[in-house]
Amino acid sequence: MNLTKKLLIASAVSGLLATASVAGDMNLVKEGEKIFNTKKLGNCLACHAVNGKEINNPGSLGPKLQYLSSWPEKALYDKIYDPYSTNPISAMPPFGKNGWLSDHQIKALVAYLKTIK
């Protein structure tokens, strides 16, 4: 079994446990949305459109984000923290590893991404 799969399964389990507490936190979702759309913060919209949400002129350097509600939280966290962990040649910046976004900010983003169908 490859590493990515193992990681996804492992995190799916831990994700299940955590969902209940996070999903209810609308403030966290709002905060995450703001980080996603603010240039000086995540600036994720520079590269990503988002399925089902109104994004102001999203870029196309990265994929349109969709079906993320079914992703384990840990997989989302890791993607933002360090995309190279699953894709060594990713064009996406490692927002956590480089110290740009804090643990709390990444968790807020994860809460927002979990609302993406």
Added chain:
Amino acid sequence: MLLKVVKISALVAISACTLNAGSFDTQAEKDRQALVKYMEAKFSNPEKNKSFFPYSTEDELKRVIKKGVKAADLAKGSYAYDSIGREQYDDINEMPPYEDAIDEGEVLYGKKFANGKTFKECFPKTDIAGDYPYFDNKKKEVVTLTQAINDCLVANGEKKWNIKKGNMAKLEAYFSHQSKEAGKKVAIKIDSKEAAQAYENGKKAYYTQRGYLKLSCATCHVQGTGKRVRKEYMSPLLGHTTHFPVFRLKWGNLGTLERRLEGCNKDEGENPHKGSSKWAKEVLYFMSYMSNGLGIDGPDIRK
């Protein structure tokens, strides 16, 4: 997948920088031809070759991005394939905002320094935009046009100019215009082992991830060409140096290639290298070589 191939081949190109003793531009020429091939393949038919544009919408591939774009067209940057941007570009070019700057550049060219001499002493010819940067084999360094202009000022007891805008951009606009009128092309030479090394340094810098965003110039201007950051289509490395200085609507005035380079370098999340640094000059040497053979097309306008 294709992205992978491109990135890997870029790496291979960097690591395979064996320098041939006989002809010093062998590797550079190979790189340039590979870049032309890549760009022409990418834009031959975007709607069909979707793998080059994995995240673009069907609609924009059909309606916006032009097909059959050739290397020579890319001197126009993203306006070579962004048909909506091109319309706005053509509109503005009906009354180009840089025309006065060309005239003012001509005046600067003929204006006497305090010692009675003029720029003509240093630059007897004016259609020279395509000949810079060159590698000075005596000084063992890359010399950009900007640097040559400042060297001329200093040699004549004058103060250096700001390398990003103002007089520098105006004089360069005049040189660029003269070169365009004369039908001059980019003609960068690599004629020594040291020159080839400077080229390799520039290439390596161009493909190296930098800043907290860990983006390389190539992420956006090789693989990224034709994709968007927000609504801005990214232009190709091929053709990047042909049309400077540019009047940027965002700046509201004319700026040099050095100014643009610093801007993009900053966007990558890095404390930008100065346009006069060894780093920047070697990157410009590499970039300019990639545009060899394309017609000089400046000054121009950009968003």
